[in-house]
Amino acid sequence: MASGSWPQTEPAVTSAAANEREARRWFATLRREAKRVGRPFSLAGRIIASVIICQLVLTAALTTVAVLYARRELRRGFDAALNGWAANTLAAVRYSDANVPDLLFDPALIPASSNARHPDLFEIRKSSGELLARSGALAPLELDRGSTFANFAVNSVPYRAVVLRQVPVLDREENISVPQRVTVIYAASLVGMHEQLAELGFSVAGVSLLLLFVVSAVAAWGVRRGLEPLRELAGQAGAISVLNWEFRPPAQASMAKELAPLTGAIETVLERLRESFRQQRDFTSDAAHELKTSVAIVKSTLQTLLQRPRPEHEYRAGLESMLEDCGRLEDLLGRLLRLARIEQWAENGMKRKLGTTEVTSTCEAAISRIQALAQARNIEIELIAPQEVHLQADPEDLEVIWVNLLENALQYSPAGSRVAIQVVRNGGSTACVSVEDSGPGIPEEQLPHVFQRFYRGDPSRSRSTGGFGLGLAICKAMVTAYGGQIQAVNRDGQGTEMRVQLPIQPELSSI
Numbered sequence: 001m002a003s004g005s006w007p008q009t010e011p012a013v014t015s016a017a018a019n020e021r022e023a024r025r026w027f028a029t030l031r032r033e034a035k036r037v038g039r040p041f042s043l044a045g046r047i048i049a050s051v052i053i054c055q056l057v058l059t060a061a062l063t064t065v066a067v068l069y070a071r072r073e074l075r076r077g078f079d080a081a082l083n084g085w086a087a088n089t090l091a092a093v094r095y096s097d098a099n100v101p102d103l104l105f106d107p108a109l110i111p112a113s114s115n116a117r118h119p120d121l122f123e124i125r126k127s128s129g130e131l132l133a134r135s136g137a138l139a140p141l142e143l144d145r146g147s148t149f150a151n152f153a154v155n156s157v158p159y160r161a162v163v164l165r166q167v168p169v170l171d172r173e174e175n176i177s178v179p180q181r182v183t184v185i186y187a188a189s190l191v192g193m194h195e196q197l198a199e200l201g202f203s204v205a206g207v208s209l210l211l212l213f214v215v216s217a218v219a220a221w222g223v224r225r226g227l228e229p230l231r232e233l234a235g236q237a238g239a240i241s242v243l244n245w246e247f248r249p250p251a252q253a254s255m256a257k258e259l260a261p262l263t264g265a266i267e268t269v270l271e272r273l274r275e276s277f278r279q280q281r282d283f284t285s286d287a288a289h290e291l292k293t294s295v296a297i298v299k300s301t302l303q304t305l306l307q308r309p310r311p312e313h314e315y316r317a318g319l320e321s322m323l324e325d326c327g328r329l330e331d332l333l334g335r336l337l338r339l340a341r342i343e344q345w346a347e348n349g350m351k352r353k354l355g356t357t358e359v360t361s362t363c364e365a366a367i368s369r370i371q372a373l374a375q376a377r378n379i380e381i382e383l384i385a386p387q388e389v390h391l392q393a394d395p396e397d398l399e400v401i402w403v404n405l406l407e408n409a410l411q412y413s414p415a416g417s418r419v420a421i422q423v424v425r426n427g428g429s430t431a432c433v434s435v436e437d438s439g440p441g442i443p444e445e446q447l448p449h450v451f452q453r454f455y456r457g458d459p460s461r462s463r464s465t466g467g468f469g470l471g472l473a474i475c476k477a478m479v480t481a482y483g484g485q486i487q488a489v490n491r492d493g494q495g496t497e498m499r500v501q502l503p504i505q506p507e508l509s510s511i
Contacts, residue, residue, distance in 0.1 A: 044223050051219045052212070059208035066204045067197055074193050079149060082162040085111055086186035089122050093132065093169050093182060103169065103180060105133035118157050118189035127166060127181045152187070158194070161187035229259060237266055297325045336470070357395045359423050359431055360385040365395075366402035367421070370410065378415040381406065384422040389431045391502055393482060401478050404471035405435040405498050412439035413495070430484075430501045437495045442488060450488050451476040475500070 092109035095101040105124060113119040124132040150161050164184040233249055240246075249263045305318045360383070367381050374381050391398070402421065409419045417438035424432050442450060451472045472488075475498075479486045484502040491497050 044220075044227050047223045048216070048220045051223075052216050055212045055215055059205065059212055062208055063201055063205045067201045070200050071193075071197055074196060078160065078188070078190075078193055079162065081114070082149075082160065082186060082188060083164075085114065085120065085188065086122075086162050086164050086184050089124070089186055090164065090167060090182070090184050091170050093124060095169070103132055103182070107133070113188075115189045115192050118159075118191055120189070121154070121159065121161075121187040123185040125183045127183075132182060151190075158190040159187045160190050161185055233259065233263065233266075240270060291329070295329070298322050298329075301325070354392050354394055356390050357393050357398060359389045359391055359398065359433060362395050362398040363402050363421055363423060363433070366399050366406060369399075369403055370406045373407065373410055374419070377410055377413070379410055379413050380418045382418060382420045384420060387425065389423055389425050389504075391431055391504060393502070397478055397482075401475050401500065402433070402435070404475050405500075408471050408498070409435050409437035409439070409496075413437045414439070425504070426501070430503055433500045433502070435498045436491065439495050441490045441494075442496050444490070447488055447490070451486065472498075 088109075088111040092106050094104055094106060096104050103126060110122070119135070121135045123134040126132055148163055150163070152159055152161065162185070164186075166181040166183060168179040168181050236249060249266075301318050301322050305315060310318075363383055363385065367383060371381065406419065406421065413419055419438065420434075420436045422434050422436070426432050476486050479500055479502065482502055484500060486498065486500045489497045489499060
């Protein structure tokens with residue numbers, strides 16, 4: 001049987017190394033993830049930090065909204081007070097007692113300043129623009145025409161002024177039919193309002209920070225308590241070993257929606273590992289059984305030849321029998337080595353430069369290699385290939401698959417029957433190659449196991465067929481390595497059909 005062009009590195013043909021790969025891959029993935037992330041971190045710490053950051057943002061937002069709202073309301077109240085103070089200042093303007101009354105300003109009638117540290121400022125002008133009265137520190141203001149309020153600074157002290165334009169004098173004289181009009185500008189310091197806003201901001205921020213401290217403490221306690229099932233789950237998972245496969249997730253971990261996927265994943269991986277180790281034990285037992293049988297036969301032949309002197313033809317017959325058993329043993333080791341190479345290639349993802357192969361030609365080559373066995377059993381092999389199908393694959397690999405399937409079909413087909421191999425294209429995306437025999441079929445309970453290593457339906461493990469139970473396992477490993485699928489199907493009491501589906505490369509679909 002051709003060995004194909006698999007990598008020449010010969011791995012140890014031991015099931016232990018092969019079946020522990022999944023566990024090692026799992027832990028290697030965790031280590032790579034840890035290296036990618038960097039330094040260890042606390043999940044609880046991150047959650048608590050996120051809560052604190054959100055609370056800080058909320059505190060800042062509440063403080064800002066409170067200060068802005070209070071500033072607007074205080075500004076409204078301050079503007080209303082400015083209008084009142086300006087009206088009181090207007091009341092200090094009166095007419096003189098002369099024959100021709102003129103306007104006078106009585107400073108004794110003006111109201112007290114709203115801020116003792118920063119006195120209020122005012123200015124009164126007649127309708128002609130002549131200055132009637134002004135506080136000492138108020139400089140002439142440049143106001144936009146029509147504006148009522150204005151902000152300015154005096155010695156770096158913020159002020160806000162209100163302008164009452166062309167308002168009539170409140171003093172009434174009997175001999176004045178048309179009262180004169182004046183413009184009043186009154187300004188008060190904004191320091192008091194700013195201090196109130198600062199006090200309000202500090203109060204809101206202080207209360208918010210106090211609440212933040214309380215909420216953060218409660219959140220930290222809640223997070224740590226909420227993560228307790230995760231710690232218990234980690235403890236249960238850490239106790240798993242080759243000698244202890246028991247995994248009992250805590251009740252809280254099973255009930256938590258967030259931990260349910262993790263619990264299910266651990267159970268799934270654990271079941272796979274358990275199955276992997278079971279397959280390891282079965283493989284070791286089966287391989288030892290096959291090797292022991294061949295070695296026992298060789299040993300028995302040698303012991304028989306050494307019991308007494310024999311003629312030359314008996315020694316020759318005994319040596320030929322041992323040579324035949326050594327050939328069988330060599331065949332077994334070759335199949336094990338091929339299976340190990342296939343699995344190594346599939347696992348490591350080794351890329352090989354594969355050319356385009358016509359599937360029908362590989363089937364014809366496989367038929368020519370198995371034709372002698374078919375003739376010896378008086379079985380006809382028929383090839384059905386209505387069209388050419390091209391794949392990107394190694395022709396020797398495909399030939400090995402068809403030889404193993406045909407050999408399996410010939411072993412279970414009666415003399416004078418027929419074995420058919422058919423090649424079709426399924427919708428242009430996959431190629432399907434099926435091998436049909438005329439045997440008794442496979443019991444339904446055995447169908448899921450036919451591709452396992454060393455599996456044979458005969459419980460006595462009879463050597464009558466000369467097989468090892470590795471041919472279909474090699475087929476499955478090769479087909480899987482190429483990204484395809486293989487399955488065994490009974491044909492309604494007319495034998496068994498082995499179906500192989502291999503993907504066609506997109507660029508080959510139009511060939």
